[in-house]
Amino acid sequence: MKNQFLLLMIIINISVVSGCVNYERDKIDKTLLSSDQLIELVESFKYPSSKDIIFKNPNGIIVDNDSVSKLYQLGDYWFDFYADSSGRIVEAFIKKASSDDLLTRQRIEEIMQKGPNTYFELIRCDSIKSILDELYHSDQSMRMAQNIDAKKDFSNLNKVVNIIEQCGMPTLKTVDSKHIDAIWLVLQHSYLRYMKEYFHYIRTAGKNGDISMSKVAMMKDRILLGEGKKQLYGTQVMSLADGVWELSPLENPETVNKRRSKMGLGPIQEYLKTWSIDFDIVQKK
Incomplete structure (x- = not known):
C-alpha cells in the first residue's frame, strides 16, 4: 500500500508539474540528449544500467529505481536523459510521454530485444573447455555481484555463437556439464533473437541428456x-x-x-x- 501511494504521488507530481511549470534544472556539465543521440548510445552499448542513472521527478526530487520501473511498465511515461561532458548518461527526469517519446521508446525496445550482430571470432576447438570455463565465471560473477556489463555479456555471447558455428554444439562426450551450462547461461542472458536462433541446440542437448530438461x-x-x-x-x-x-x-x-x-x-x-x-x-x- 505504501509503495502504491508513493507511485501515485509521483504520477500526480509529473502530471501537474509537466503541465504547469517549467523548472530550472542544474545543467552544469550536462547535456540533454536528443532521441537520435539516445538511440545511438543504445546501439553502441554505451547506455548505462538504470542503477547508474539518477532518476528525478520534474521537481528535481530523486525517485527510486523500483518506482521508475513501475512507471515504465505503465507505458505512459518517458525520460529526458542528460549526459555529462564525457557523453555518459548520469541523470534522467521523468515526464509524460509524447507521441515522439513513445516512438523513441519503441525503437529502443526493438534494439534491446534484437541485439547487435555477432561477428567472426576464430575459435580453437581444442580449447573450448578453457574458453567455456572463463565464460561461466564471467557470467556468474557479474550476476553474483549484481553488476551486469552489457558489453561483457555480448562478448560472451559472441564467443558462444562462434563456438557453436565453428566447432558444433559440445556434448558430454567432449566437455563437462559445467561447460554446457556455460553455453546455456550465456544464451539465457542474451537477446531474444539469439535465444530463438540457438534454442534447438539447447532442446537437442536436453533430449540427449547433455543438459537438464529444466x-x-x-x-x-x-x-x-x-x-x-x-x-x-x-x-x-x-x-x-x-x-x-x-x-x-x-x-x-x-x-x-x-x-x-x-x-x-x-x-x-x-x-x-x-x-x-x-x-x-x-x-x-
Whole structure:
C-alpha cells in the first residue's frame, strides 16, 4: 500500500508539474540528449544500467529505481536523459510521454530485444573447455555481484555463437556439464533473437541428456515471454517494488505442474516459495 501511494504521488507530481511549470534544472556539465543521440548510445552499448542513472521527478526530487520501473511498465511515461561532458548518461527526469517519446521508446525496445550482430571470432576447438570455463565465471560473477556489463555479456555471447558455428554444439562426450551450462547461461542472458536462433541446440542437448530438461523449460519460458506470450512452465518471475516478486504470465495455470513434471521440475508451489509468491490454483489431474 505504501509503495502504491508513493507511485501515485509521483504520477500526480509529473502530471501537474509537466503541465504547469517549467523548472530550472542544474545543467552544469550536462547535456540533454536528443532521441537520435539516445538511440545511438543504445546501439553502441554505451547506455548505462538504470542503477547508474539518477532518476528525478520534474521537481528535481530523486525517485527510486523500483518506482521508475513501475512507471515504465505503465507505458505512459518517458525520460529526458542528460549526459555529462564525457557523453555518459548520469541523470534522467521523468515526464509524460509524447507521441515522439513513445516512438523513441519503441525503437529502443526493438534494439534491446534484437541485439547487435555477432561477428567472426576464430575459435580453437581444442580449447573450448578453457574458453567455456572463463565464460561461466564471467557470467556468474557479474550476476553474483549484481553488476551486469552489457558489453561483457555480448562478448560472451559472441564467443558462444562462434563456438557453436565453428566447432558444433559440445556434448558430454567432449566437455563437462559445467561447460554446457556455460553455453546455456550465456544464451539465457542474451537477446531474444539469439535465444530463438540457438534454442534447438539447447532442446537437442536436453533430449540427449547433455543438459537438464529444466533448463530447456526455463529458456522456452523466457522466449515465450519475450514474444509477448504466456510462459508454459512457470519458471520466470518478475521483480516489483521493494523486493516483492510476482509470477510472470502463465498459460493454463491449472495444469502447470503436469507440464513441469515432464521437464523434471517440481511443483510450482514449492518453486515459488523462493520469492515468497503464493500459488493457490488447484491443479487438474
